[in-house]
Amino acid sequence: MDPVTQSPAVWVSHLRKRYRKRTAVDGVSFTVGRGEVVGLLGPNGAGKTSVIKMMLGLVRPDAGEVMLLGQPNTDPRSRQRVGYLPELFRYQPWLTADEVLALHVRLTGLKVSDRERRENLALVGLADRSRDRVGGFSKGMQQRLGLAVALVARPELVVLDEPTSALDPLGRADVRDLLLSLRQRGVAVLLNSHLIGEVERVCDRVVILDRGRVAAAGTLPELLGRRTLRLRLTEVTSSVLDRLQPTETDGDRYTVAMPDDVPALVADLVKLGVHVHAVEPARVSLEERLLDILRTHPGEQQ
């Protein structure tokens, strides 16, 4: 097997960066597997953009190593198959949208047909603006163009730094669909976003940074724990409690570990004479978990 195609899309090891006296990134390590969508989360100033810029060779790290698609990021060829949407995007206002794409294609040195460029603009909802100058674009339209730039050269890894910061709700939903289609095509994605709901919906795994360190990392089930079932019940007897085994009780509200067969549990409860008023699945949200991690272990957890 080819070791390059078998290696992770991103391998970051012990990255460190200081700006004067301020430590921005303090020993960050993580990987993004091929075809995996990984969310980079953390409060303002946690070091997310610094990590991304060091990964892409835009900022020189004080220490640490990065491999992109199996090649050291110090080799310019490692970035040929990497698409990048920066947090602060600005494109040449005198060029048309299509000319911006053509320029970026030229910079990659790869061949991308006119048709593919048009398809890319259509993908981000700019099909009818391809011949318009970027100077007349709204901020959201420029961000859409930035996404097209990131995707135009058939990347194997896409790094998106706050890709929806300027987008309306419809645009955000479009980006979600786009991320899911990238995953289906086996493209790896590293997504930095403050929109936690978005991250929760599309990411396979999450890396949480706090004060330049990895505060927690894992798949969503690993970070969020097992799903539970919340029930509101009356006429509960001790034999009912034996069947139910609640992990938490509050008045007529009971929480249990998610059973394999919810209808069977409800049928049993009814048979035992219980009045079942409500049944709803529950799990701690990523937002709650994130706040919990940042409050409990500021910059300490691994």
Ligand SMILES: Nc1ncnc2c1ncn2[C@@H]1O[C@H](COP(=O)(O)OP(=O)(O)OP(=O)(O)O)[C@@H](O)[C@H]1O
């Ligand atoms: N060019 C720079 N010069 C000096 N300090 C910098 C520079 N870039 C980043 N920093 C500092 O490094 C720290 C991390 O910044 P970074 O932009 O990486 O955070 P972030 O997690 O992306 O934040 P945000 O969510 O606000 O975008 C901050 O304290 C910031 O002030």
